[in-house]
Amino acid sequence: MRVNGTVKLDxxxxxxxxxxxRGDIAVIDxxxxxxxxAEMLVETQVAAVVNTAKSISGRYPNVGPQIxxxxxxxxxxxxxxxLFQCLKEGEQVELDGAVLHAxxxxxxxxxxxxxxxxxxxxxxxxxxxxxxxxxxxxxxNTLSYVVKEKGLLLDTANFPQIHTPLDGRHALIVVRxxxxxxxxxxxxxxxxxxxPALIGVDGGADALLELGLKPDIIIGDMDSVSDQALxxxxxxxVHTYADGSRPSPGLQRVSELGVQAKTISAPGTSEDVAMLLxxxxxxxxxxxxxxxxxxxxxxxxxxxxxxxxxLVRLRVGAKLVDAKxxxxxxxxRAPAVREICLIAFAAALxxxxxxxxxxxxxxxxxxxxxxxxxxxxxxxxxxKMALTR
Numbered sequence: 465m466r467v468n469g470t471v472k473l474d475x476x477x478x479x480x481x482x483x484x485x486r487g488d489i490a491v492i493d494x495x496x497x498x499x500x501x502a503e504m505l506v507e508t509q510v511a512a513v514v515n516t517a518k519s520i521s522g523r524y525p526n527v528g529p530q531i532x533x534x535x536x537x538x539x540x541x542x543x544x545x546x547l548f549q550c551l552k553e554g555e556q557v558e559l560d561g562a563v564l565h566a567x568x569x570x571x572x573x574x575x576x577x578x579x580x581x582x583x584x585x586x587x588x589x590x591x592x593x594x595x596x597x598x599x600x601x602x603x604x605n606t607l608s609y610v611v612k613e614k615g616l617l618l619d620t621a622n623f624p625q626i627h628t629p630l631d632g633r634h635a636l637i638v639v640r641x642x643x644x645x646x647x648x649x650x651x652x653x654x655x656x657x658x659x660p661a662l663i664g665v666d667g668g669a670d671a672l673l674e675l676g677l678k679p680d681i682i683i684g685d686m687d688s689v690s691d692q693a694l695x696x697x698x699x700x701x702v703h704t705y706a707d708g709s710r711p712s713p714g715l716q717r718v719s720e721l722g723v724q725a726k727t728i729s730a731p732g733t734s735e736d737v738a739m740l741l742x743x744x745x746x747x748x749x750x751x752x753x754x755x756x757x758x759x760x761x762x763x764x765x766x767x768x769x770x771x772x773x774x775l776v777r778l779r780v781g782a783k784l785v786d787a788k789x790x791x792x793x794x795x796x797r798a799p800a801v802r803e804i805c806l807i808a809f810a811a812a813l814x815x816x817x818x819x820x821x822x823x824x825x826x827x828x829x830x831x832x833x834x835x836x837x838x839x840x841x842x843x844x845x846x847x848k849m850a851l852t853r
Contacts, residue, residue, distance in 0.1 A: 465559075465560075465578070466558065466560050466561075467511045467512045467538065467558070467559040468511075468557070468558045468559075469487050469488055469511040469512070469556070469559075470485075470487070470488050470489065470554060470555070470556060471489050471491055471551055471552075471553065471555055471557045472484055472488045472489070472490055472491065472553060473491040473492075473548055473551060473553055474491075474492065475493040475548070476687070477490075477492045477494045477497070477501040477504070478500075478501060478504060478667065478687075478688045479687070480492060481504040481507075482690065484510055485508065486508065486509040486510070487509070487510070487511050488508070488510050488511065489510065489511055489512045489513075489514060489557055489559060490508075490510045490512070490513045491514045491515075491516070491547065491548070491551060492514070492515050492516070492517075493515070493516045493517050493548070494517055494519070495518050495519075495521055496518070496519070496520060496523060496524070496528070497515070497519050497526060497528030497529055497532070498527075498528050499526075499527050499528055499642050500640060500642055501528060502527070502528035502529070502531035502532050503531060505532060505537065506531060506532065506535045506537065510537060511538075511559075512540065512559050513532055513537060513539045513540070514540050514542055514547070514576070515540070515541050515542070516541075516542060516543060516544060516545065516548065517541075517543065519539055519541050519579060520579075520584060520587045520588065522587055522591045522594060523598060524591055524594065524595055525589075525591040525592050525595070526588075526591075527588075529579055529584045530581065530588070533579065533580070534581070538578065538579075539579040540562050540577065540579070541576050542575070542577075543576065544574055544576075547564075550571065550574075551566060555567050562575055562576050562577055562578040563575045564576070606774060612731075622728075623728055623741055623744050624726035624727070624728060626681065626701070626726070626741075626745065627699060628661055628680040628699055630661050630742055630746060630747045631745060631746040631747075632747075633661050633747055633748060634658050634747065634748055634749045634750075634751060635660055635663055635742035635747040635749070635750050635751070636655065636660040636661065636662050636751045636753065636787075637663045637665060637668075637735065637738045637739060637742065637750060637751065637753065637755065638663065638665065638668035638671050638672055638753045638754060639665045639666075639668045639754040639755045640666070640667035640670070640671050640688070640754055641754030641755055642754065643754060644668070644671055645671070647753045647754060647787040647788060648671065648672075648753055648787070649675075650787065650788070651751070651753075651787050651790050652675075654751075654790055655677065660749075660751065661680045661681070661742075661747070662677055662678070662679045662680045662681070663679065663680065663681045663682075663683060663738050663742065664679040664681070664682045664683075664693065664698070665682075665683055665684050665734050665735045666682075666683075666684035666687065666689045666734060667688040668754065669682040669693040669696075669698065670692075670693050671753075671754070673696065678696055678698065679696065679698040680698055681698055681700075681738075681741075682694065682698045682700050683700075683702075683703060683734055683737060683738045683741065684702075684703055684714070684734035684738075685702070685704075685712070685714040685734060686700075686713075686714030686715075686718060687714065694718060694721055694723050695721065699726070700718055700723055700724065700725040700726065701725065701726050701727070701728055702714045702718060702726070702727045702728070703727075703728060703730065703734045703737050704727050704729045705729065712727070715727060728741075732776065733772060733773065735752075735755050736772045736773055736776040739752070739776050739780050739784065740779070740780065742780075742783075743779065743783060747783065748783070749783055749785060750780060750783045750784045750785070751785055751787055751790050752784060752785070752786055752787060754787075
């Protein structure tokens with residue numbers, strides 16, 4: 465396997481995906497590539513992925529490398545901290561098997577390991593054996609943080625005032641998580657008919673724009689949402705550090721774009737805060753797309769626990785429904801033949817009644833029928849003449 469292309473580098477895979485073009489060679493630093501990041505790389509149609517961390521460490525069975533390889537994208541692990549210093553964005557490189565050659569004259573090649581589907585499957589099977597211990601650590605961390613973050617459940621959140629009305633409406637919260645595209649596609653009819661308030665969590669705003677839908681609210685730390693989304697006219701709510709001790713990079717980015725924003729300081733993930741926002745603003749129903757809900761999701765996200773998510777779902781659970789459930793329950797029933805016949809019959813009765821009541825209308829109808837009859841007779845005569853020739 466030999467691949468030539470332009471190198472693009474970033475230690476944040478989701479940020480890099482915005483700059484990638486077809487045929488590029490992506491250089492990332494992403495231990496245990498998750499499914500969402502892998503799908504984003506596949507969409508960009510990169511020629512290859514070079515990872516300076518282990519694409520599958522064996523800590524848990526992450527499926528990212530498998531997604532890339534099944535899409536025909538080579539994955540090479542080159543565990544070398546110098547790679548980011550030695551390569552320059554935009555330069556041409558060649559990947560020959562597991563060896564990366566830079567374009568600089570005299571530059572030493574970097575050698576790593578070329579992953580195969582067989583290797584990945586073997587490592588995933590081995591990782592499944594570690595899942596029990598990982599689950600135990602995860603549960604311990606969750607319980608330990610529940611006490612610290614109990615304010616999410618017991619206190620009334622101090623959310624900013626927003627212009628988008630949520631009281632009594634459905635709220636659709638979109639996170640760019642696993643299966644978000646399929647989920648959105650499956651509820652297009654629901655979105656069109658019910659017109660819920662559209663809340664994009666970071667890159668979830670771009671997911672809505674891709675479908676031609678404008679988000680009403682964008683909430684998050686603004687690390688994976690595009691400038692286009694931030695300028696689309698949605699209300700911006702920046703999720704800042706819970707203790708407020710550090711400046712928010714997201715708020716700085718929004719300010720540099722000249723976009724007005726509100727802030728909220730709260731523990732937990734931005735998707736948790738989005739659910740609480742919809743709940744506190746009295747949304748009738750909260751529909752979730754692409755949100756994290758199971759162990760592998762949280763391990764993919766790199767979280768040590770799910771205390772905030774656990775508490776938030778306890779609080780909003782009565783109003784929360786997954787998009788998959790909505791797609792199964794919300795089906796527009798096509799009108800039955802009997803109903804169509806009844807509608808047609810009723811329309812005919814109205815038409816006849818009008819004809820009987822209005823002499824002018826009746827005269828026009830007779831004239832129309834007479835014209836049609838004359839045209840038909842002429843057509844029949846022409847056909848007879850043509851056949852007798």
